[in-house]
Amino acid sequence: MIARRLARTALLVLAATAVVFAATEVLPGDAGTLRDPGRASPEQVAQARDELGLDQPVAVRYLRWLGGLLRGDLGRSLSSDRPVSDLLGQRLPATASLVAAALVVTVLLTAAGLLVAHLRRGRGGTLAAGLAAVPQAVYAAALGAVLSGMLGWLPAVSLLPPGGHPWQEPQVLVLPALTLALPSAAFACTLLRGALTDTLHRPHVVDAYRRGLSPSLVLRRHVLPFLLVPMIQVLVLTTGWLVAGTALVETVYGFPGLGGLLVSAVAVRDVPVVQGAALIPIATVLVGMLLADLAAATVHRTAGPATRRPVELTVGVP
Amino acid sequence: MYIPLRSRRARHGLLPLAITAALLLAGCGADNTTSGSTGGSGAPVDGGTLRYVVPGSPATASNDPHGGLGNESDLMRFALTYDVLTVPGADGSPQPRLAQSWEPNQTLNRWTFRLRDDAKFTDGRPVRSRDVLYSLTRIADKAAENYGRLADFDMAAATAPDDHTVVLATRSPMAEAPKALESISFVVPDGSADFSAPIPGSGPFRVTETDAQTAVLTRNDSWWGERPHLDRIEIRAVADPQARAAAVTSGQADVAGSVSPAAVKTVEAGGRAQVVRRQGVTEYPIIMRLDTAPFDDPKVREAFKLAADRQALVDTVFLGYGQIANDLPTPYDPSYPKGLTQRTRDLDRARDLLTQAGHAEGLKLTLHTTTSYPGMDTAATLYANQLADIGVRVEVKVEPADTYWTNIYAKKDFYVGYYGGISFPDLVRVGLLAASPTNETAWRNATFDAEFNAAMGILDPAQRNARLAAIQQDLWRDGGYVVWGVGDGLDLTGTGVHDLPNGPGFQRMFIERAWKAK
Numbered sequence: 001m002i003a004r005r006l007a008r009t010a011l012l013v014l015a016a017t018a019v020v021f022a023a024t025e026v027l028p029g030d031a032g033t034l035r036d037p038g039r040a041s042p043e044q045v046a047q048a049r050d051e052l053g054l055d056q057p058v059a060v061r062y063l064r065w066l067g068g069l070l071r072g073d074l075g076r077s078l079s080s081d082r083p084v085s086d087l088l089g090q091r092l093p094a095t096a097s098l099v100a101a102a103l104v105v106t107v108l109l110t111a112a113g114l115l116v117a118h119l120r121r122g123r124g125g126t127l128a129a130g131l132a133a134v135p136q137a138v139y140a141a142a143l144g145a146v147l148s149g150m151l152g153w154l155p156a157v158s159l160l161p162p163g164g165h166p167w168q169e170p171q172v173l174v175l176p177a178l179t180l181a182l183p184s185a186a187f188a189c190t191l192l193r194g195a196l197t198d199t200l201h202r203p204h205v206v207d208a209y210r211r212g213l214s215p216s217l218v219l220r221r222h223v224l225p226f227l228l229v230p231m232i233q234v235l236v237l238t239t240g241w242l243v244a245g246t247a248l249v250e251t252v253y254g255f256p257g258l259g260g261l262l263v264s265a266v267a268v269r270d271v272p273v274v275q276g277a278a279l280i281p282i283a284t285v286l287v288g289m290l291l292a293d294l295a296a297a298t299v300h301r302t303a304g305p306a307t308r309r310p311v312e313l314t315v316g317v318p
Numbered sequence: 319m320y321i322p323l324r325s326r327r328a329r330h331g332l333l334p335l336a337i338t339a340a341l342l343l344a345g346c347g348a349d350n351t352t353s354g355s356t357g358g359s360g361a362p363v364d365g366g367t368l369r370y371v372v373p374g375s376p377a378t379a380s381n382d383p384h385g386g387l388g389n390e391s392d393l394m395r396f397a398l399t400y401d402v403l404t405v406p407g408a409d410g411s412p413q414p415r416l417a418q419s420w421e422p423n424q425t426l427n428r429w430t431f432r433l434r435d436d437a438k439f440t441d442g443r444p445v446r447s448r449d450v451l452y453s454l455t456r457i458a459d460k461a462a463e464n465y466g467r468l469a470d471f472d473m474a475a476a477t478a479p480d481d482h483t484v485v486l487a488t489r490s491p492m493a494e495a496p497k498a499l500e501s502i503s504f505v506v507p508d509g510s511a512d513f514s515a516p517i518p519g520s521g522p523f524r525v526t527e528t529d530a531q532t533a534v535l536t537r538n539d540s541w542w543g544e545r546p547h548l549d550r551i552e553i554r555a556v557a558d559p560q561a562r563a564a565a566v567t568s569g570q571a572d573v574a575g576s577v578s579p580a581a582v583k584t585v586e587a588g589g590r591a592q593v594v595r596r597q598g599v600t601e602y603p604i605i606m607r608l609d610t611a612p613f614d615d616p617k618v619r620e621a622f623k624l625a626a627d628r629q630a631l632v633d634t635v636f637l638g639y640g641q642i643a644n645d646l647p648t649p650y651d652p653s654y655p656k657g658l659t660q661r662t663r664d665l666d667r668a669r670d671l672l673t674q675a676g677h678a679e680g681l682k683l684t685l686h687t688t689t690s691y692p693g694m695d696t697a698a699t700l701y702a703n704q705l706a707d708i709g710v711r712v713e714v715k716v717e718p719a720d721t722y723w724t725n726i727y728a729k730k731d732f733y734v735g736y737y738g739g740i741s742f743p744d745l746v747r748v749g750l751l752a753a754s755p756t757n758e759t760a761w762r763n764a765t766f767d768a769e770f771n772a773a774m775g776i777l778d779p780a781q782r783n784a785r786l787a788a789i790q791q792d793l794w795r796d797g798g799y800v801v802w803g804v805g806d807g808l809d810l811t812g813t814g815v816h817d818l819p820n821g822p823g824f825q826r827m828f829i830e831r832a833w834k835a836k
Contacts, residue, residue, distance in 0.1 A: 028721040047462035079388070080380040082514050090530040091376070148568065156564035159371070159571070162532040162552055254554075254561035256376065256531035264557060265377035267720065268388075273377050 002294065009290045016282040017069075017275060021062050024266065024274050030054050031078040031269045052078050065275060075272035077265075084276040087261060092280070095250075095257035097166040099242045101173045102180035106238055109185035110192065117193050118200070118219055128193065131186035136245060140179045140252045147175060158253040176249040180242050187241075188234050195230040199223050229296045236292040240285030362817065362833040367550040370394065370829070371562045371571040374555025376530060382513040383504035384457045386464055390575060390827075391555035395533045397827035398551065400504035400519035401437055401445065404496050406825040410652045411779065412496040416445065416505060416520075426491035426775055433482040436542045439507055439518045447478035452508040454486070454499075467502060471495075491775040493782055494743060501824035522546050522830040531555055547833035559692070566591050566810040572834065573818065574810040575826075578692050579637035582808050591810045595639060596820050598650035599807030602635065602697045603735045604685070604800035609760040610731035612683075616796055617675040623661050623800050624668040625708045626701060632803040634700050635693040640805035646794055647801050651742040652779070653786035658794060668708045680709035686733035687714060688722035693805075698734050701802070728756040739807075739823045742786055746770050750793070759798030766792060 032049030049055055056064075068075050074084035113128055148156040158172035166173050199205060200223065208218045246259030254260075258277050265273035374391030383396040404420075407413035417431040437445035451473075457464060458473040475487035488495055510517045516525045522543060523535035535551045554571065556562050563581035565571040567590045585591050606613040606622060613619055628642035643649050644660050672678070687698035695716050702712035717726050726733050728749075735758060737745070748754055751770065752762040766789050773785035793799075807826075811818065814835035819826045 028718070029724055044462045044465060051462060077377070079378040079386075081382070082380075086514075087376070087530075094530065148564075155570055156568040157556070157561045157570060159554055159556070159565060160531060162527055162529060162534045251558055252561065254371075254531075254556040254558060254565065256529075260557070261376045261530075264375035267375065268378055270377050 001297075005290055005293060009286050012286050013279075013283055014066075016286070017066070017279060018062065020275060020278045020282070021058075021065070021271065024269060024271050025058050027266070027269060029269060031271065054078075061271070065272065074276045077273050078270045079268050079273075084272050087273060088258065088276050088280070091256060091258045091261050093165060094160060094255065095243070095246055095259065095280075098173060098176055098180070098246060098249075098255065098257055099239070101166075101177040102184070102242050103239060105177055105181035106185045106188060106242070107235070109181060110188040110234075113185065113189040114192055114196060117189070117196055118223065119215060128186045128189035132183055132190055134183060136179060136183055136248050137252070139182050140175075140249060143175055143178055143182075144252075147178075158255040160256055172253075172255070176246075176253050176255055179249045179252075180245055184238050184241055184245070188238050191234050191237075192227065192230060195227055196223070199226045202226070229299055232295045232299075233292045236288035237285075239288055240281065243281040243284045362547050363836055364547050364833070365549050366547075366834040366836070367552060368548050368573065368815070368829070368832060368834055369552045369554065369571040370573045370575065371554045371556050371565045372575045373557065373559070373562070375557050376555065379555060380513070381516050381528075383506065384453065384460050384464065387502070389555065391533070391553055393824070394553050394575075394827045394829070395525065395535065396504050396519075397501070397521075397824065398523040398535055398830060399516070399521045399525055399538075400506065401521050402501055402505070403431060403450070403499045403503045404501075405828060406500050406821060406823065408821075412500050416450070417496075417499075420496050422493075422495070422777065426493055426495075426777060427488045429486045429488070429492075429495045431484050431486065431496075433484070434542055435482045437520045438540055438542075439520045440524045440538060440540070441507075441518045443507060443518075444481075445505060445520045446481045446508075447484045448481075448508045450484050450503075450505050451476055451478055452510075453505045454503060456506075457503070468498070470498060490771075493774055493777050497741075501827070523551060543830075546830045548830075551829070563810055566812055569812065572812045572815050577808050577810055579639050579805075579808060580692075582639065582810070583637055585810060591812055592815075594809040594811060594818060594820050596807035596809070596826060597641070598804050599739050600636075600640075600691065600805035601643065601647065601737050601801060601803065602691070602694050603647055603737065604697075604701060604802070605733050605735045605758050606798040606800070607731040607758070607760045608762075608798050612675070612677065612681060613731065613798060615675045617671040618677070618681075619796070619798060621668040621671040621675070621708060622705070622710075624664045624671070625705050625710070626661075626800055626802045627663050627704050628802045630704070631697060631700055632805075635697045636803065636805035639808060640803050642803045643801040644794065645797065645799055645801045646790055647737055647745055647799055648740065648742040649801075649804060650739070651786075653742050653783040653790065655787035655790050655794070658791070663704075665707055672708060672710075677709075680711060682711045683713070683732055685712050685714050686717055686722075686726045686730050688717045688719045688726070688734070690719040690722060691736055694734050694736070697802075701800075728758040742790070743770075743774065761793070761797060763792070 030049065031052055032045055032054050053061065065075055074088070076083055077087060144156060147154045154171055154174050158176055160166065160172065161168055205218060205222050208222050246257055247263050248259070249255065250257045250260035251263055258280055262274065262277035265277060372391040372394055374389045378388045380389065380392050383400055387393050387396075401416040403415060403417040404412035405415045416433055416437055418434050420429055420431045422429050431450075433445070433447060433450065435444075439445060454468060454471070454476070455473045458468045458471060461467070461469060470488050470490070470492055472487040472489050477485045479485065486495065492498070505520065506517045516528065520541070522538055522541045523546070524538045525533060526536050527534040531554050533553045535553065537546050537549055539545070554565075556565065559576065559578045560581060562574040563577040563585065566574040567585060567588065582593050586593060604622070606619055608614060608619075623645055632638065632640045632642055642660075644658060646654065646658075648654065672681070685698050685702055687694050689695050695714075698714045698716075702714050705712050727735065740748075746754075749756050749758050750761050751757070751767050752764070769785060769789045773782050773789070776782040776785065809818075816833050816835065818829055818832050
């Protein structure tokens with residue numbers, strides 16, 4: 001059972017790397033032709049592509065990269081010849097801190113939102129849907145303008161001290177984390193509100209309210225157990241979105257993490273770096289889904305079939 | 319009112335300045351570097367850390383000073399940690415750095431450079447001629463990466479008569495050889511092969527730490543030159559120009575390189591930072607190909623030049639941070655012809671010329687542009703409106719930035735180009751000789767080529783520049799460039815930063831004389 005799930009996850013990761021490789025391939029130009037705007041003669045471009053191994057067929061290049069990956073070697077950057085693992089290693093801690101901070105904020109906001117929804121017996125919720133529909137860039141601009149520009153409470157850009165870690169200057173995490181968390185929390189609320197409303201309409205919950213039990217007791221005893229599986233699933237999905245969503249905030253706030261690396265690597269078609277930087281969010285999401293599956297199975301075994309109501313997750317991006 | 323929808327703007331955020339590489343142009347011997355600097359006040363103060371935020375993209379960050387130099391943040395680190403043979407001087411002529419003096423042979427194809435004998439790498443080894451030859455040969459060998467930066471030199475024929483003399487051979491007579499070595503001839507120890515980590519240098523600073531975003535440099539007290547005032551320089555790579563400006567206004571950095579005119583406007587209103595303007599840095603010329611109708615008719619080219627409202631373009635595209643230009647791409651070059659008549663807007667004459675050329679009914683054309691550099695799209699749109707006044711209907715096509723330089727540049731017959739402070743001789747080599755790799759205006763003129771080659775064989779700068787000025791007159795009269803203006807390079811500094819260089823091109827990377835008030 002678990003072995004089959006593990007194998008499925010591994011296959012999905014593999015498929016995703018192929019998709020990323022193909023997507024980079026489909027983009028016009030490659031690392032040889034994009035190096036310098038219009039200055040290179042055709043001979044120089046040809047020589048550069050030859051040196052970078054870009055004249056090989058795409059399948060050969062992908063399999064070569066995959067072979068390296070299986071040996072634990074992520075390859076070297078086409079633009080700087082530095083090992084991709086070094087580039088990722090330098091930036092992973094910054095992104096991990098950012099995602100952790102954003103996740104904490106997301107969880108708190110989602111919990112608050114669901115509490116309100118519960119107290120209102122599941123009515124309303126248009127606000128969350130509205131907030132979830134606002135693009136990340138708008139949050140970045142608005143939060144930056146208010147918290148940094150008008151109030152001056154926070155630095156406008158999130159530069160890290162040299163060799164630095166965000167926890168030395170936690171204030172640099174606030175703006176990017178909020179920018180990531182607000183739409184994610186709103187989206188998580190809209191996803192879970194459906195499950196909450198379903199649960200609130202179940203006979204045993206309606207009955208509990210009729211018996212005059214306090215809302216907090218009803219929530220603890222009769223509602224939350226039914227929400228456990230969807231919550232875990234949404235938490236995992238949200239983590240994946242947050243990791244994948246760092247590209248924009250890191251660029252806007254000048255924060256040196258993996259998202260910014262991915263953006264600039266795509267711009268110069270540095271395929272090994274793109275693959276390495278994309279592998280991390282892909283693996284996060286897929287491994288997270290595996291864990292959510294396993295958790296759901298565990299809950300199902302211990303709590304009985306009544307709770308096995310997978311939440312209807314509409315696919316979308318906050 | 320119906321407004322035709324043009325192709326959507328490319329998302330700036332997704333292309334974090336993929337093209338700082340164009341700096342190369344700026345650097346390949348940008349002439350006329352004014353070695354002026356940001357105003358000092360009183361005596362310089364020793365000590366302190368200067369935090370400098372530079373355009374840079376993490377994916378292309380490199381430790382190799384002989385490659386493409388695509389990242390300004392890398393370039394600044396190299397300029398501060400390695401010695402170069404020559405640097406740009408105040409009057410535009412190359413000044414000694416690692417090379418103390420130089421002299422050519424009679425035919426100007428062998429140049430003897432005498433090196434200082436007191437330069438040392440940070441690992442204690444002396445800098446010798448073999449290190450210089452190794453470094454220059456490596457630059458020449460990496461032509462595919464650095465676009466033939468030393469293509470005019472025949473490194474196989476270079477020799478080192480002793481430890482502190484090198485004799486460099488050029489493929490043809492080359493009066494400007496010392497200039498071609500300016501700012502980019504970074505010298506590393508002989509035999510250095512692994513550039514995945516920083517290599518020892520002999521410059522005014524040494525690298526003590528590099529991470530994903532920042533390079534920390536500390537003063538190299540064994541440098542041969544005048545002792546720098548600063549103890550440390552932190553160079554941070556930030557791709558987004560808006561974020562760079564914000565870093566200075568919010569006090570997280572002391573200097574921000576290359577910010578947008580819009581950011582400067584905001585700052586000037588707020589007074590939280592000082593603006594450094596570097597003249598003659600950015601231009602977006604309109605390119606017309608002489609071998610394609612309707613531009614094969616000189617009357618049409620003249621009409622298109624007369625249609626431009628230059629001041630309006632400078633005010634809109636550069637928000638006024640720039641000067642109008644006169645259809646020659648290098649107005650800042652010492653060879654720029656003096657006393658040239660400034661073309662001004664003359665709609666009657668322009669319409670007249672179009673009628674004479676057989677276009678009384680007007681013309682329909684497509685003007686290509688992109689969003690690689692801020693304002694390229696605005697320039698095209700505004701110029702198209704100005705052409706409408708002489709009966710030319712122009713559709714502006716905004717092309718994706720990442721393929722513009724391979725699919726449009728030097729291939730289409732009517733588009734917006736870019737130059738970033740290139741010198742006139744370099745411009746001629748890349749784009750105006752019959753054999754140039756990117757002869758974008760299809761300017762093929764045997765007399766021009768012969769005159770240029772003759773001029774480049776003249777050692778005396780005044781005589782050489784006079785010859786070059788004469789061929790620029792032809793280009794002004796007949797060429798395929800509408801150069802309507804040149805924008806300033808704009809940097810921001812916090813209060814108390816002094817003596818930053820403010821010349822165009824690579825000169826501004828050599829910031830070892832800067833200091834910070836306490």
